[in-house]
Amino acid sequence: MTTVKEEQTTTSVALGDLIREVEGIHADGYRLVQIGCTNIGEAYEINYSFDKGYRFRNLRLTVEPEIEVPSITGIYWGAFVYENELHDLFGIPVTGINIDFKGTFFKTAEKFPLSITRKGGDRCQNV
Amino acid sequence: MPKRIVVPFGPQHPVLPEPIHLDLVLEDEKVVDVIPSIGYIHRGLEQLVQKREYPEYVYVAERICGICSFMHALCYCQGIEHIMEIEVPDRARYLRTIWSELSRLHSHLLWLGLFADSMGFENLFMRAWQLRESVLDISEDTSGGRIIQSTCKVGGVRRDIEQGKLEEIHRVMDTFEEKCRGLGNVFLNDETVKYRLQGLGVISKDEAYTLGSAGPTLRGSGVAIDHRETGYAAYGDLGFKPVVETAGDCYARCAVRVRELYSSIDLIRRAIEEMPEGGIDVKVKGAPNGEYFSRVEQPRGEVVHYLLGDGTKHLVRARIRTPTLANVPALVKMLPGAQLADVPVVVLSIDPCISCTER
Numbered sequence: 001m002t003t004v005k006e007e008q009t010t011t012s013v014a015l016g017d018l019i020r021e022v023e024g025i026h027a028d029g030y031r032l033v034q035i036g037c038t039n040i041g042e043a044y045e046i047n048y049s050f051d052k053g054y055r056f057r058n059l060r061l062t063v064e065p066e067i068e069v070p071s072i073t074g075i076y077w078g079a080f081v082y083e084n085e086l087h088d089l090f091g092i093p094v095t096g097i098n099i100d101f102k103g104t105f106f107k108t109a110e111k112f113p114l115s116i117t118r119k120g121g122d123r124c125q126n127v
Numbered sequence: 128m129p130k131r132i133v134v135p136f137g138p139q140h141p142v143l144p145e146p147i148h149l150d151l152v153l154e155d156e157k158v159v160d161v162i163p164s165i166g167y168i169h170r171g172l173e174q175l176v177q178k179r180e181y182p183e184y185v186y187v188a189e190r191i192c193g194i195c196s197f198m199h200a201l202c203y204c205q206g207i208e209h210i211m212e213i214e215v216p217d218r219a220r221y222l223r224t225i226w227s228e229l230s231r232l233h234s235h236l237l238w239l240g241l242f243a244d245s246m247g248f249e250n251l252f253m254r255a256w257q258l259r260e261s262v263l264d265i266s267e268d269t270s271g272g273r274i275i276q277s278t279c280k281v282g283g284v285r286r287d288i289e290q291g292k293l294e295e296i297h298r299v300m301d302t303f304e305e306k307c308r309g310l311g312n313v314f315l316n317d318e319t320v321k322y323r324l325q326g327l328g329v330i331s332k333d334e335a336y337t338l339g340s341a342g343p344t345l346r347g348s349g350v351a352i353d354h355r356e357t358g359y360a361a362y363g364d365l366g367f368k369p370v371v372e373t374a375g376d377c378y379a380r381c382a383v384r385v386r387e388l389y390s391s392i393d394l395i396r397r398a399i400e401e402m403p404e405g406g407i408d409v410k411v412k413g414a415p416n417g418e419y420f421s422r423v424e425q426p427r428g429e430v431v432h433y434l435l436g437d438g439t440k441h442l443v444r445a446r447i448r449t450p451t452l453a454n455v456p457a458l459v460k461m462l463p464g465a466q467l468a469d470v471p472v473v474v475l476s477i478d479p480c481i482s483c484t485e486r
Contacts, residue, residue: 006357008420032339034448036433047433049420054357056420078338078456082448088166099162099459106166113171 010047010058015069018048021059022072025050030057035072035082037090039114044090048072065117066093073098081105091115129154134467138167142245142471145481149474153467161462163455168485176445181207181415181436182281184445188432189275191447192483194234195425197226199432199483200279203445205359206421206434207281213411217361217403219283224361224398225296226269226276226284227423228391233262233274234426235384235391238478239314242381245471246323251313258306265296283408293399304392311385324378328461328473331375340457341450342428343387344477347380349373354424365397377476384426384478414440425450427478449483 013021030050038045040062046069048059063069069086071094073079083094084105091112103111112118132153138146146167152160175187188203189196201223208215215223240255263273269288270276278285288296314320330340335348345352346369353369355362370386372379415436422431428450435444454477465473 004357004359004363006422026337031336033429034339034431034433034453036431036446036448038433038435038444038446049431051352054354056422058420076337076339078340078453081452081455101164104166105164106169108166108169108171114174 006054006056008056008058010060013048013059013061015061015063015067018059018061019070019072019075022048022075025057025059026075028052032072032076032079035079035086037086037092037114039090039116042116044092044116046086046092063092065091065115068093068095070094071096071098088112089114091118131159136470136474138164140471142241143474143479145479147474147479147481149462149470151462151467151470156467158462158465158467158470161459163459165452165455165481165484168481170485172486173445173447176442178441180440181442182411184442185280186277188445189277189279191486192425192449192480193274194237194480195230195427195430195483196275196277197230197279198423198425198430199447200277201227201360202421202423202430202432203434204279204281205423206419206432207415207436209419209421210415210417210434210436211281211411211413213282213409215283216406216409218287218405219407220361220364221398221402222284222288222407223279224365225288225395226266226278227360228394228398229262229266230276231391231426232388233259233266234478235388236262238384238426238475239310239381242472242475243314245475246320248320251310254310254313258303258310261299261303265299268292269296280408282411283406285408287407293402297396297399300392300396304389307388307392311388314381314385321378323469323472324381325374325376327377327469328465328476329374329376330457330461332373334460335375335457338456338460339453340428341453342425342478343380343383344454344457345428346371347383348375352429354422354429357422359423361398361401362394364401365394367394377472380476387426414438415442427451427480427483428453430483447486449480449486451477451480451484454479455484 030052033049046061080099088106136149138148148164150162189200236259243251332349416438418435431448433446
C-alpha cells in the first residue's frame with residue numbers, strides 16, 4: 001500500500017494581503033516551489049506553492065482579468081520565471097518583477113493564449 | 128573600469144542543442160551579469176489536457192520530455208489516482224520504481240557524456256554514452272521502447288516484467304555497476320576534471336534553497352531534499368536517503384549525479400529482490416473530480432503536475448512545473464564571476480532540459 005509522507009494545504013489570500021503572507025512564509029523558512037495559474041471562467045486562480053520538509057503549502061489568489069498583481073520577487077528572487085509566465089500566457093499584469101521580459105519570455109505564436117480577455121492581444125501592459 | 132560587452136549564448140550552441148538563450152554581460156572575459164530567455168519552442172501541451180480524455184493524456188504527459196518520459200507519466204498518473212482514490216497494486220508500484228530508476232540512470236549517463244563533451248573530454252563522453260546503451264537495452268527489453276517506455280497508466284502499469292527477466296536484470300546490474308564505478312572514478316578523481324570543475328559556478332546552500340532550485344542543483348549545495356523520501360511508488364518500502372554534496376560548485380553537482388547512479392542501481396536490485404506477486408493494474412471507473420499537486424523526483428529534480436478535474440473525462444487544468452524552469456534562477460546567480468570559456472560547463476551543470484521546460 002502506498003504511504004506518501006506529504007502534507008498539502010491550500011489557503012485563500014486576498015490581493016492586498018499577498019505580500020504580507022508571502023513574507024510570513026519566507027520568514028518561516030519555506031522555499032518557493034512554483035506559481036501556477038488556472039483560468040476559472042470569469043477570473044484567474046493563482047497558486048503560490050511553497051515547501052518546507054515536504055509540507056506543501058499553497059496560497060490561492062483569485063483575481064479578475066486586468067487586475068494588477070504585485071510581484072513577489074522582492075521576497076523570492078527566483079519568482080521572475082513564474083511571474084513572466086503569468087503575464088505571457090495569461091496576460092496578467094504583474095508589477096515590479098525584478099527581471100521583467102515585458103511579454104517576450106514565452107514566444108508563443110498567439111499572444112496571451114490562455115487569457116480570458118486578452119487572448120491574441122498585441123501588446124504587453126507591463127510598464 | 129573595463130568596457131562591458133554583451134555576448135549572446137544560444138539559442139543554438141554546439142554544447143547544448145536545445146534552445147535557451149543567454150545574454151552574457153562581460154568585462155573582458157569575465158561574466159558580470161546574465162539575462163536568460165526561453166520560450167522558443169513552447170508547445171502548449173498543458174492546454175491539450177482540455178482536448179484529450181484523462182486516460183489518453185498519459186501519452187501526452189510521457190512526451191513532455193524525451194529523457195524523463197516515464198516520470199512525467201508517473202507524476203500525472205499518481206495525481207489522477209490521488210484525486211480518484213485509486214489504490215495501485217503493489218507489484219505495479221515496484222515496477223514503476225524500476226522504470227523510474229532506469230530513466231534516472233540513462234538520464235544521468237546522458238548528462239555525464241554531454242558534460243564531458245562540454246569540457247572537451249571526448250573519450251569520457253563516448254564511454255558514458257556507451258554505458259547508457261546498456262540501460263536503454265534493458266528499457267527496450269522490458270517495455271519495447273528505448274526512451275518512451277509507455278508502460279505507466281492510470282491504475283497501474285501496462286506491462287509486467289517476468290521473473291526470468293527480472294533475474295537477468297539483477298545479474299546485469301553487477302557488471303553495470305562495476306563499469307559505472309570505473310566511469311565515476313574518472314569524473315570524481317581525475318585531476319583535469321577536478322581542476323576544471325572545482326570552485327566553478329558556486330551557489331550557496333541558502334541561495335539554492337531560497338531560489339527554489341531542484342534536484343542535483345539543490346543537493347549539490349548541501350540541501351537534502353529528494354522527493355523520493357516521501358515514499359511514493361515503492362520508495363517508502365525500499366527506504367531511501369538523498370545523495371548530498373556541500374561545495375555547491377560544478378564538481379559537487381557532478382558528484383551528486385555520479386553517486387546517484389550507484390543509488391539507482393541499488394534501488395533496482397532491491398526492488399527486484401522484494402518484488403511482490405500479484406496484479407499490475409486495477410480497473411478505473413469514473414472521472415477525476417478534485418485537485419492535487421502531484422510531485423515526483425525526476426533526474427533533474429522535483430516535477431510538479433497540478434491537476435484539476437470537474438468530474439468529466441476532460442481535466443480543467445494541468446499545470447506542469449519542470450525542474451529546469453526552477454533551476455533557471457540559480458543558473459543566473461551562478462554564472463557571474465565565471466570566465467566566458469567556462470559558461471558552457473556551468474550551464475550544463477544544471478542539466479537543462481528545454482524540452483521539459485517548453486511543455
